Amino acid sequence: MLNIVIFGGPGSGKGTQSEKIIEKYGLDHISTGDVLRAEIKNETELGKIADSYISKGQLVPDELIIDILASVFDKKENSRGVIFDGFPRTIPQAEALKKMLLERGTAISAVVALEVEDDELVARLLNRGKISGRSDDNQETIQKRLNVYHSQTAPLIDFYKKENLYNGIYGMGSIEEIFERIKSVIEKI
Numbered sequence: 001m002l003n004i005v006i007f008g009g010p011g012s013g014k015g016t017q018s019e020k021i022i023e024k025y026g027l028d029h030i031s032t033g034d035v036l037r038a039e040i041k042n043e044t045e046l047g048k049i050a051d052s053y054i055s056k057g058q059l060v061p062d063e064l065i066i067d068i069l070a071s072v073f074d075k076k077e078n079s080r081g082v083i084f085d086g087f088p089r090t091i092p093q094a095e096a097l098k099k100m101l102l103e104r105g106t107a108i109s110a111v112v113a114l115e116v117e118d119d120e121l122v123a124r125l126l127n128r129g130k131i132s133g134r135s136d137d138n139q140e141t142i143q144k145r146l147n148v149y150h151s152q153t154a155p156l157i158d159f160y161k162k163e164n165l166y167n168g169i170y171g172m173g174s175i176e177e178i179f180e181r182i183k184s185v186i187e188k189i
């Protein structure tokens with residue numbers, strides 16, 4: 001299986017580039033953000049809990065998201081591989097992902113990390129906020145999400161460097177230019 005983690009700050013282009021990777025390489029997509037937003041839209045119990053965190057710019061608790069991830073992964077039968085978009089976001093999530101894949105006889109092939117400056121992240125998310133209707137795409141919540149990214153998610157950079165899986169990609173420029181950089185990493189796997 002070709003299992004790719006797409007990693008980066010909020011608004012770094014994870015969802016955007018995932019779509020292009022899926023189209024090109026025929027992978028399955030697991031976006032924990034999309035899974036949670038679907039639960040919120042359907043007004044499930046999980047959705048209500050998730051909404052109380054997301055609208056404040058916080059991460060949902062690890063236990064919740066780890067359980068969801070395993071059940072979504074197990075529904076992808078005969079998969080050529082999976083792109084993990086927005087997961088992991090904490091060290092415990094990264095450890096859980098490693099264990100889950102090992103138990104299923106597979107592993108992460110590469111981490112593709114989109115490196116984008118904070119000012120650009122804010123500009124992109126404010127722009128998306130004009131049309132997305134997302135409760136977390138406003139100035140105050142974007143700043144909180146950035147703080148959460150730096151304190152809880154960025155430590156994964158060292159975690160994956162130690163595992164020899166980290167591939168930093170310059171994430172500024174056009175969507176096509178960035179995709180070309182990602183392809184050159186994937187084609188070396």
Ligand code: B4P
Nearest residue numbers: 010011012013014015016032033058059060086124128175
């Ligand atoms: P996500 O859905 O993962 O949202 P995100 O970090 O904002 O990234 P997204 O993929 O949507 O945006 P993209 O970078 O593609 O998470 C939302 C929330 O859910 C989290 O804050 C958290 O609360 C919760 N959550 C999710 N996963 C979790 C987990 N594992 N654990 C705990 N909580 C979790 O693009 C952003 C914008 O930039 C778009 O408008 C796009 O068009 C634009 N853009 C992209 N590339 C561009 C480029 N090159 N140039 C200009 N604009 C570009």
